[in-house]
Amino acid sequence: MSILKFKSILPKLSSGILRNTLLPTKIVPLKILCKYSSGSNLQTQENEHYDRPKLLNVHLPNTSEPLKLHPIWLRDHCRCPECYNDVTCQRNNDILKLSDQIAISTYSQSDDLLHICWSDGHKSSYSIPWLVSNTYDGKYKALQEETDRLTTWDGTTVNLLGLEPISHQRLMSDDKILREIYRRVIQYGFVKIEQVPPTKLDTSAVIERICRMSHTVFGKFWETGTNFDHKDTGYLNGYLEAHTDNTYFTEAQGLLVFHCTHFDGTGCESFLVDGFHVAKQLKQLDPSAYGYLSKVNMESEYIEPGEHFSSWGPIFRHHPVSHKLEQIRFNMLDRSPLSSIPQEEVGTHYRYLKTMATLVKKKENEYRFRLSPGTVMIIDNWRLLHGRESYQGERVLRGCYYSRSDFMSKARHYGIIS
Ligand SMILES: [Zn+2]
Structure with a gap:
């Protein structure tokens, strides 16, 4: 203007x-x-x-x-x-x-x-x-x-979206592709960039080309598989159920960037679940569960030596003006002791939570793939849930977060959101 x-x-x-x-x-x-x-x-x-x-x-x-x-x-x-x-x-x-x-x-x-x-x-x-x-x-x-223009998907329909991965060469040489990356993340919740040399330097260059890295308790550019710097399950090699990150932050980081730069082992299939699709399913299946999980505040926490993060909020957070679903906060491992409801209501609470968790774990909702060296994946942490099968062997996963404010600022700059 x-x-x-x-x-x-x-x-x-x-x-x-x-x-x-x-x-x-x-x-x-x-x-x-x-x-x-x-x-x-x-x-x-x-x-x-x-x-x-x-x-x-x-x-x-x-x-x-x-x-x-x-x-x-x-x-x-x-x-x-x-x-x-x-x-x-x-x-x-x-x-x-x-x-x-x-x-x-x-x-x-x-x-x-x-x-x-x-x-x-x-x-x-x-x-x-x-x-x-x-x-x-x-x-x-x-x-x-405003009507909802997002495209939600399940494990089958995600393959019909026709999303060709973006090449590393195109990303690094064509400014116009940046807008397309933002559009896909807003529209579908993720984007893949392929043929990225699996080095720390190239991964970092790809990340910085798209948006500025966020500096959190996990650092800016993190690495798992080579160390156990932070006392988080994500740094181990066991099964990780589908979840969103940072439910314990006042503002959960908006986007996750992953690049598996080295893998020599077995297992480790990754999966994504479109939380907004699950929300639609829950609303249809059990409207009172959806209403409850949109209203009741739950505390999440992350504790390591010298740190204690805590944040309260419902699982479904809606935009204060449009009242549309804006964020899913779903991480069953990072739940604090449940204190937000009287003991008399605990039974209902667990029933609703289990209904939601059952939908999240439904195989039909999972988009399964293998994160392999060369593929950088950007994931909307306010919409998609991510998980991983257990693995044996060596694996180096590098990545970072983009803050929600930073990413949405750029998306607004590109005219994708208002
Ligand atoms: Zn004046």
């Missing part, structure tokens, strides 16, 4: 150049909203001009319904250089200097622009499409009404 530059509109108004110029609104004096009492107690009083103001009607093309805007909102969203720094993309204005008595003196609308002269002499110009896409109806409500 382009940033509006401040421009004076008075000469245009006085010379009558503007088309569709509307009659100026009456100057509306606004009374003081807040008062202090007993020194530090700030109280708010309802003020009819502030709480039930005369909204400005902005006429939109192709609809008879005007865009209705509060004068205070408009003044707070002025994008002139005095009010907004378009280099840092941050506001310059102090909310306490936003006068309660501010009012629109005159306004006019021309093409895609709305011009306002304020009662204190300040002048603002707004792009009308920008106003539309940043108000309640255009953004918040649109987000609530």
Whole structure:
């Protein structure tokens, strides 16, 4: 969205150049909203001009319904250089200097622009499409009404998605492929990059090419199979049931990157389960279980010498605005002692948890494959569950996490999410 530059509109108004110029609104004096009492107690009083103001009607093309805007909102969203720094993309204005008595003196609308002269002499110009896409109806409500566009899959349908792996050579030489990588991760939950030389250096270069590595308690670029640096089951060679990582972090890492750079042994088949697909199945099979696991907070923890991570949350976490499923937190091994419900409700709790665990372990839901040297796999840790069969022999698995915030920032930059 382009940033509006401040421009004076008075000469245009006085010379009558503007088309569709509307009659100026009456100057509306606004009374003081807040008062202090007993020194530090700030109280708010309802003020009819502030709480039930005369909204400005902005006429939109192709609809008879005007865009209705509060004068205070408009003044707070002025994008002139005095009010907004378009280099840092941050506001310059102090909310306490936003006068309660501010009012629109005159306004006019021309093409895609709305011009306002304020009662204190300040002048603002707004792009009308920008106003539309940043108000309640255009953004918040649109987000609530947005349909789900993700493609969920099971162990059979995953093979029908037609996802050709991306080659290492293409990744390293073609900037356009980066957007495709982000699109696939958002749409399907994973992406594979093949023909990557199985070295530490090449793996690290692939990882850094896509997004910045996250630094966690496990380091930035981790390695399992050559050491037991962290007291986690993932560092051993036993069976690992399907799970998501970091349920004990305040914000679980968003993405996992794996590269098995060396394997000389038997076993070790990997599997992924689309947690969003399992969520749909559970919702259909037992809606009360889905509702319960979306509501009841469970604590998870990770403890090693000098560290004790803990976080609370439900298994299904929904977006606060769209209410769509946003994250699955499912790791039965990292559960803390169950303290979030009274003992009388424990039976129901385990019944629902087992229903969910049964769906997660259903063979039909598993996408099975072998992580072999040369294939880098990026997995959405907020959506997919990952697991592994036990193995005998030598195995070196390298990888890292991308933080959710970092990965989604890039996805937004590429226009994949809003
Ligand atoms: Zn301004």
